Amino acid sequence: MSSRRDFLGRLWTWTGGALAAASVLVLFRALRSAAPPVREAALDAAAVSRAVASGGAVVGELFVIGSAEAPVALSLACTHLGCRVAGAPGGFACPCHGSRFDAAGGPVAGPARSALARVPLARRGDTWIARL
């Protein structure tokens, strides 16, 4: 009878909708849990002390400044939209939208609003470990 057909039709629709919603939720949970883990990058201690002695240099994917006992690593990802910044007179400049940073990573001009991230370095043997 038509009411049963209607009911079954609506049941199909609602079940389909529920399945779709459930899969979206499951997908959402899966994507949320897929956050990339903290990555460790090892920096050679000799390269770090050379970088520090010359006033700051790129070691791997970080820019190392500071002193030989307490080096500081700056992330080279622009705080606006993530492009890799390049060295410029007086600090850093981002080629994508024109943000500029001073030698310590503080924002000077352009759309970037915060300073370049400082990555903590921990000594392990004769390497420095950066947690990214």
Place this chain on the structure above:
Amino acid sequence: MDAPAPGAGAPSGGFGRLSFGFLAVSVLSGTLLVPFYTPAAAWESLEKIQSGLAWGFFLRAVHAYASFGVLVATAAHAVQVLAARTERQLPAGVWWRSVLLLPVTVAALLGGFVLRGDAEAVAALAIWRRILESLPLAGAEIARLFLGSVPGDLGAVALHHAGTLTLLLWLFTAEHAGRFIPDARGAVLAALVSLALAGTVPLPLGAPPAAAPAHLLGPWSLLGLQGALGYLAPAAGWLLPLAFVLLLGLVRHAEGRVRRALLATLAASCAAYAFFTVRVLLSSRV
């Protein structure tokens, strides 16, 4: 396929057929590039294709120019349709899916640019990820859905570029055109134009990904947005395209003064986009 678009001879069909032809050339050339490309070693693959493969540079250029042709022909077709007011000949659902062809094409072009793996591509991928992450509620998850869970890994981008987006483009175009494959004239013309461009205007290899790019130039279709992002918040990266697509889609449902107002807004935003594009191009020459 219940209400196919106007057939041959209609003034608003020419560029559409060309666009479908370009899509076919792009898909074919892209498939031929698959054996030689590895997302994990993207730049090295490009280097091998460009210099170490017989006719590799030519195949890559054909794929690139055919893909550009899809966007240009689709945009020209849209202008043609709006000028001739033939948008109402499509049912609403088909119309909206056809409008979606524009952002999906741009997404495919952006994916192709990112898959080059050079210094500019790395920067473009970072910007893309940040823009998606600025979506409300589930930004980070959406970014992972389309760009992969590991920042810098091109696997997800490659699969979506070759699979998801290509399928969507093909399905929506086929539905709009009323046929599964392009007609002969569109396909041949698209092939001729692609071959001409690929042979005479060589595509260079980008800088290796290790260093920061000198300036970000490309993809050419998104330079206007890049210029605007220098002044607007990152959310403008998805808000502006969304607004544009909505306005374009609504043209079908509006008439008279409202329709004219919508078209004027769209034209003004295209002009602003062109302005920002030129600005970025000029500033990179400095």
Place this chain on the structure above:
Amino acid sequence: MFRTFAFVAALCAALLGLLTAWSREARRERAIGRGADRAGGRVERCVTCHAKASEDPGGAHARLALGCASCHLGNPLAFSKERAHEGLEREPGALATVRETCGREGCHAREAARVASSPMARASGIVSVDRFAFGEIPSPDGSETMTDVLRAANPTAAQSHLRRLCAGCHLGTRRVSRDDAIHGNGSGCSACHVARRLPGAPPRAHPPVDLRVGDDRCLGCHSRSLRIALSYEGLAEIEPFQAKGSDAACAAPVALVALHDGRPACRVSPDVHREAGMACIDCHLHTDLMGDGTARAHKEEQVEVTCEACHGPDRESGKRACSSFARWTLVRKLDGVVLPVKQTPRDANHARKGHERLSCSSCHAAWVPTCNSCHMSFSRSRRQWDFAAGKETAGAWVERSEGFSWAPPLLGVRGDGRIVPATPGMILDMDASAAGGGKTARRLLSPVEPHTTGRKARTCESCHRAPPAPEFEGGTRTGFRGLNAAEKQRVAAARLEPR
């Protein structure tokens, strides 16, 4: 109608595109298929672009023997120019990378290690004497090297002087170009073993790399400072204002010549060894030039060759420079010609009483260049090349003199008592106030090996009856001095016997 036209146009454009691509592909295939990309048993793709014969150094370092990357580093397996040239060393032999190029294991590792301690690399004598003349250090025998000077964070006046005017002649400096007289010095092994670009040679031609170190390679640096290389040729440099006018020092075309970098010089008399066709390297051997692992303060402490080594009297060291089985011949290195070597005659001239302390060149050197009126000052407003920065920077050291000349050498007494030729070494007044120094005037006597051996020795009168020499406040070596009053008295009062 339009459609047909558009179709035909597209067809032609496509054909043009295909033809262009075909020619490009053919060129790519030709480049890669050259077959000569096996170098030294390894595959190297450098020849994809660098296939010309003029780009092959030939000889022991030929491309087929060593390839390109053993010396020039870079990435020989890359296909693209950007990747291939990553890490490229344009000047192999430059001391900064010598351990990966000439001095790599299996090649010239021992020599590279020794060169680092050689006087030409350290230039510690130049640095110490300069800083001593500026009054910054108490003695001219320090161990500070030119590298230390270039790296100093806050350069003193003397270090600034050295960085601008002297640091080019130091093996650690990197050559700026191969045909520039001033900026073409340096680059480690290449300074001697790789020639300057010859006039007329194509720009990309690779110079030969060999042992044929001609005098032109010594001339770049040694035509400066004490002008040893010029004296050997018989040339005495003069200031430009001395080249013309009524009291010109000498006249063209016979006597006035232009040096390789345009400076004017007068033709005096060359060394007899030069007239015999000998090159610098015929006397100055391997350890003289490349060091022996021990760092020494001054160059004369490194030089092993002596007159006695070849001309007698019999000494152990005679075996090296001269042929070992016939002790009185020398084989010229550059062309293999065999020369007889005159032995010191055992006669009265060489056994005079009172001459026991004299060195051979005290009597046999004909002349030395003299410059005894240098005015130095520092100008903040001018610009000058700075070797530390590698470019022109603000501030310039300006040196003026009242003219150069040449004369028979003075005599001085070394710390060990030996009497050797000398020349005014640092006779100058200097105003370094704009560079952080003070105002000083110096009169220093410098020992010199003149390299102007004449056919005849100087006359007895030229020393014994010469007008008294000027007084000097000291020497450019610890313990070096002019003759003191008692010695001068004895010299003037000596009875001259016939020769």
